[in-house]
Amino acid sequence: MLKTLFSRNGATTKKGISVINGHTPIHLIEVRQVVKAYHTPVGDFIALNGVNLHIDKGEFVAVVGKSGSGKSTLINMITGIDRPTAGEIYVANHAIHRLGEGPMAEWRGKNVGVIFQFFQLLPMLSCLENVMLPMDFGNMYTPRERKERALHLLEQMQMVEHAYKLPSEVSGGQQQRVAIARALANDPPILAADEPTGNLDSKTADAVFTLFENLVAQGKTILMVTHDGELARRTRRAITIADGQIVDEKIRG
Amino acid sequence: MVPTRWRKVILDLWMHKARTLLVIAAIGVGVFAVGLVAGGQAILLRELNRGYAATNASSATLTTTPFSSELVARLGRIPGVEAVEGRRRIPAQVEIRPNETRALLITAVADFRAQQLDKIYPIGGAWPQRDGLLIEQLSLEFLNASVGDKISVDLGNGLRKELTITGLVHDANVPNARVTNRAFGYVTIHTLNNLGLGDYFTELRYRAVEADNLSAIYALNDALKSQIERSGHTVFATDTPTPGEHWAQEIIETLVLLFILFGVLIMVLSGFLVVNTITALMAQQIKHIGVMKLVGARRRQIMGMYFVMVAAYGLLAVLLAVPASMLAAQRVVLFATDLLNTQIVNNSVPLYVIGLQVAGGLGIPLAAALWPVINGALITTHKALNSIGIDQSSVGRGFWERLFAQMQQMLPLQRPLLISLRNTIRKKGRLALTLATLILGTALFIAVLSTRASVQQTLDDFLRYHRYDVSVVFARPYRTAQIEPLAQQLPGVVAVESWLTGSARRVFADASTSESVSLVAAPANSAFMDPKLEAGRWLLPTDANTLVVNTDFADAHPDLRLGDEVVLEINGRNHPWQLVGIVPTAAAGPTLYVNYNFYARLARSIGQATTLKVVTAQHDAAHQAEMAARLTGHLESAGIRVSSTRTTEGIRESNQYAFNIIIGFLVLMAVLLATVGSLGLTTTMSINILERIREIGVLRAIGASDNAVRVIVLTEGMTIGLLSWVFGSVTAVPLSQLLSHTVGMALLGIPLNYTFALDWTFIWLVMVILLAAAASLGPAHSASRLTIREVLAYE
Known part of the structure; x- marks a missing residue:
């Protein structure tokens, strides 16, 4: 039952989505010479300046840096939320810098779970429905399986007793747990989290981080933006960004 | 199980009730207006046309000297005549309260069962009836009577009879009595004979086989006129209405024009409102769109959700507005039918109107949503999340x-x-x-x-032509020296003035004459009439054969200029007059105004009056009506025969x-x-x-x-x-x-x-x-x- 429940029947790669034009990525995530410039009334602002990065399956990577250093921009590039001005990004065998907005949403729904500081749950849907939503859009699993899977994920996040509550009826930490469950809904290989503990107290932040560690242990790849040095030190790999460039990288044994 | 995204749509509708109501109201007001105007117009025109067609309207009416039913039968055999009928109309006065009369036009027909033209239909009471009086449905209240009542009718020349109202009829060819200030009644020629008025006709009505061909009708008019005159009768006038046109055609056209004008305007404005509302809705949903894209929603899925949401708003608006507009259209039509004297047999709103409302209620919001929804679905995830x-x-x-x-x-x-x-x-x-x-x-x-x-x-x-309270019209001219002191004796009478009224025809250079027009002769310095001037001046006490005309007369005689000499035929004799002024019309047709003194000499009515204008102490409608009744009673008790009375508030009201x-x-x-x-x-x-x-x-x-x-x-x-x-x-x-x-x-x-x-x-x-x-x-x-x-x- 659980095997069926957690196998992805809709994650087959569509024609045209995974065209890599001769390049065969070795790593799960490959970022090559990525530049991101924003046009502002006072001139161009370079958020990322020729960033190169690769992440392998099962890694837990922290991206740290000061405000405005470009760390969120980097995660937006990898999740396909934003697109690079120049450079190439390959994620799970997909050249996502070439994807259009529609195929990108479809690809993201199945391959990357995204977690934000402000949770981004839809306020009119219950916690359970928020978790079911990605499966619905991605046409993953049967309707009955969607509910069972969402309840199972909420149970994993210790939120099953709040499944039928609205997001506004639970605490910030609980909302973040629901957001993590939602990110896992379509069983994506990658989780990208942008300051996931930024809006939580230290105890709750610690609990969320422990969840991430468990997910990595289950084989997920996690990329987490944080400016919490303490949390960054708990990951195996920490990348420091300053002025749009990777300036330091620490790998712990 | 409802898929989660559709749950979102339902919850969005339900949880934002104020917004949902606002959008429904925005769409609904347009749908309602379309239903009201298109439905109202459709019912009104359908019922008017049905009612008019059912009367089998005559092509023309020839007014003649008295003729018999034998002549009618002969005229019916003329080629091109489909149907022919003899009629007679008698103006009468009905006493509705002691000393208070109202005008009644009685139409006499040969036999109600054998009606062929300008048919009337029974509504209540006895039908068909050989004796008794049938009253038009919208005249009964005007006469302050009920079916079964006996009313006292003055048939002219001092002939007063009691007639029983035996039934109510609908005559689509006459207006509401309150508009004309005259009621409409119907009797058989047999009844007229019994009343001592003879069993002859004075009107010949016919319908041409080619009822829509005006030339054919004119040709038949000539043929009938010749035939009638060959039979030793005189044709005084021929009235040929425009074929197929209801008597209130212009009112109907204006109503329809206003219906369309306002319907289109409200629809356009409601369309603007819907565009703004849907744009607002999408503006509120941008962040949600960002989140949905984040978790894998495709553009067409997002567009589908919002189009369904907009369609749901439209559907709810249609469900509320269509029945409401149907009821409103039926109510609005009732007001118009009272004015146009139409009977609503079927007040159902045609299906095409409902179709129009459904199409508009769903189509306009969806069209209005097209740009905001596509635009919203096209927004990048980054932009949406960072809104x-x-x-x-x-x-x-x-x-x-x-x-x-x-x-x-x-x-x-x-x-x-x-x-x-x-x-x-x-x-x-x-x-x-x-x-x-x-x-x-x-x-x-x-x-x-x-x-x-x-x-x-x-x-x-x-x-301004009626600066008095009550006008008393006499059955014949009376001496002013007799009537004025008599009226002034009555408490509540403040001032009186004697006028002469008559008619005249303009005589052209080739000795031909115009149609007869009304003539009013009031004292030159009368305070009872103070019309505005369009051109020239008003009459002066020193004036003799000077003439002021109203704009209706001036429009009918565009060759006339101020200072011109106008020859008028009055009482069979021609007199030259000098045109000195033009006054606005009072919507009562062409009218001439002259000095009382000069006209009285000319008409050999020196010191006489046909009308007495009375100013009373109070000027409200009730007081005027009471004074009119008291004046009638007072004058009649002194042997003065009053033909009718009118109050200025009554004139205003009608x-x-x-x-x-x-x-x-x-x-x-x-x-x-x-x-x-x-x-x-x-x-x-x-x-x-x-x-x-x-x-x-x-x-x-x-x-x-x-x-x-x-x-x-x-x-x-x-x-x-x-x-x-x-x-x-x-x-x-x-x-x-x-x-x-x-x-x-x-x-x-x-x-x-x-x-x-x-x-x-x-x-x-x-x-x-x-x-x-x-x-x-x-x-x-x-x-x-x-x-x-x-x-x-x-x-």
């Missing part, structure tokens, strides 16, 4: 922005006021749609009330009756337009605030009090209201002139004496400011109640 509520794109450096910057330097404007003014013009497209809705609403509102004021002015001007219906309809339309306008303003203010929620947080974070936030939002709303009033009032000037002209031409055949409703313009100013304040109050209150943390972290 923070400070709208940078709209802060431009255009003309208005520069103007405000200059104003800031020149005027000591307070910063919050400046923020309000700048906010007003930030979304120019939205402002344009809101303003267009409000300006048109304002303009039409003022135009409708100006038309109402013009009606009042016109009726007031008509009454003139006003038709207008009241049209104005009532127009006011209903104005209220609908005002509703659309206020909904538009409410929507715009709600969107403006929603888009600027973060900005309000910033304002509060830097020290703006709750009140300051409220004032900024309220000022913005009131600025929009004020702008709409300024432009709407200006637009109202030509619009009200056009509307007054159209309504006047339809109901009176003359343009109304135009008056701009300045009082209502300022009342509307107060209303629109209050409306704007009310529309902004909700958003202003919500904005002021949000905590700084809430708005700055607004997700």
